[in-house]
Amino acid sequence: MSDSLKGKRIAILATDGFEQVELTQPMEALRAAGADVELISPTLDSIQGMHHDQPGEKFSVDYAIDQVDSGRYDGLVLPGGVANPDSLRTDPRCIEFIRDFFEQHKPVAAICHGPWTLIEADVVRGRKVTSWPSLRTDLLNAGAEWLDQECVVDDGLITSRKPDDLPVFCGKLIEEFIGGHPVGQTA
Known part of the structure; x- marks a missing residue:
């Protein structure tokens, strides 16, 4: 276990219907790197994971969105x-919470x-x-440049395509969260 993210608090924002492995693998990687990880959702109800189109496990939520402020976190996972x-x-x-990370230049x-989102x-x-x-x-229409790569990092914004890309995604998000690379200004 590494302490590279010791002292960092990371939020994971999710609700029912999340792809379970896309929550659990980043959460495990972040915790293994020493981060304090909190699961945030619209309500305090437990949330239902999915294995593609089949129900997975239910997960306890740490905080409802109304109970948190983005300022207490060093990074966000979606x-x-x-x-x-x-x-x-x-x-x-939830949208305001996400936007706040960009306005605060957090990964x-x-x-x-x-x-x-x-x-x-x-x-x-x-x-x-x-x-x-x-x-x-949708992303092109929103003004993004879409690339078909397993993981794309753009100034503190880390995106990935699918569960098969999780090893690279988890490595890159930890790199960015360690470096505290800020998310650049939005246009």
Whole structure:
């Protein structure tokens, strides 16, 4: 176990329908690096993970979105799954929470369908990103440059395509969170 992220507090924002491995692997990697990781959701209810289209485990939420302030965190992780970001992007509190990380120039990592929330937060314009392929047009229409790569890092914004990319994604998000590389100004 490393202490490279000791003293760092990382938020994972998710709700029902998240792709379970896209939450658990980054959470485990961050904790192994010494970070304090907290699961944030719209409510304090437990949330349902998914293994693609099959139900996975339920996870206890540490804090409801109304109980936290982005200022207490050093970074943010946004797992995918189809239902999770689709629900989060319709919640103004969640979108404001995400946008705050960009305004505070803190690193943000999003995988698979997670970048849907970044579109709603209007923080991808002029940025290089990747995602699950079906989000390509949405990201392009939002002003991003979409790349078909396992992981794209653009000034503190770490994006990845799918569960198969998790080893690289987890390594890059830890690198960015260690370095405290800030997320650049949005256009």
